[in-house]
Amino acid sequence: MVTSNHEAAHRIIQEHPEVLSAIFELLCLPLPADASFTVVTPDVTEMRPVERRIDTVLRIDPPERESFLLAVESQGKKDLDKPSSWAYYVGFLAAKYKLPVMLLVVSQNRATSRWARGPFGFGPEGCHTLTLHPATAGPDNIPRITNPADASANIGLAAFAATIHAHDETPSDILDALAGAFVTIAPERAIDYSELVEAGLADTKAGEIWRHLMAIARTPDGSTLIGAARLEGREEGREQGVLEERRRVVLLLLSNRGVPVSDEACERVTACTDPDVLARWLERAARVQDGDQLFDEDE
Structure with missing residues (x-):
């Protein structure tokens, strides 16, 4: 596992050089x-x-x-x-x-x-x-990516940008967007990026938030795990793991943004079994001002 915040941005570039096209375009x-x-x-x-x-x-x-x-x-x-x-x-x-x-x-x-x-x-x-x-x-020319859909469009750039903005005073929206985008990619790829981002954020306020978001657990060899439900090696458990992760991230994103969520709204999210519906709610969770607004466009 990567342990140096100095090295994290380089690991992203070395292991995922496709991110350079997006970085060059920004520059x-x-x-x-x-x-x-x-x-x-x-x-x-x-x-x-x-x-x-x-x-x-x-x-x-x-x-x-x-x-x-x-x-x-x-x-x-x-x-x-x-x-x-x-x-x-x-x-x-x-x-x-x-x-x-x-x-x-x-x-x-x-x-x-x-x-x-x-x-x-x-x-x-x-x-x-x-x-x-x-x-x-740097923070002056690499944008803050705060929309899960934008983060999903280029996970590598979103991860790189998160490490660049490690000292941002309000990092939650950047990290929430990246965490939300992780539910759209394979667990192994999400684990890879989560470790790189964790290393890049190190002991900053953003690093503390990121470790909370990732619900980090450790294997005996020290590697990072994201959400126990997603880490089932059996194929039959993966779909349920994705559902549970999406429910968790929807509610966590609302909580981190300080959005009020009623008991009824919370129960509706935790009871949802449709991954497409949860994906829509996840995108809305980044912009609504009340938890009940998650469901407005579905009714």
Whole structure:
């Protein structure tokens, strides 16, 4: 299981590189949706006793366009020494692989993300030999995804955005949307993403909310489980597990939003056995102001 919040965003990118198309679109950078991705060694150590390592390096091969390398770096706070390291990484990778290099800096801090955008000049003042213009992904340009339907449309981006907004003052709507979207995907995939998000949120207020939402249990090897009912290995138990999870998330989403729910409304949700109806109620739960409004469009 992932244990480092520093590593979570990189694991999402490395294991689910399809999320990059959505991230690039948000950053107004062109990248065809059908580009292929290859993980490249991040080691940029030279033949001397100094180790240098980039967080993530991917080779991107867009169809009918020149391939390039994407170097991804996490940055927690402003560090005046870091731009020179980034410049070294870009120069080293370009020389080693004979490919253009793009640098993407990921940060959970809004001010750090803006600072990391540069530009950073290297050389005498007024006559820079090299100018570095990193792309950045942070709370200032990665949106808060607060609708379960939007989260379901791109689970990878929703998970990445949740980790980026780890220090948001009101994270519940982001996490509720992501948790709600999990009921639409396979349990194994939901478990994978839930562990990555948990690692990315770490010991923040958002992390505490997320652990509550996921009703976390642990196996002997320390891996995370989401909702005991969904984790039945037997196929015959899975449908009932999904129903129970959807009922739970509908009521939990209303509770976290502070929406009043009558006993009658609660009983109607917990008695529902139609997964499509529960899916509709889940989407409405993100916007209604009273629990009884869940059923208005069905009557």
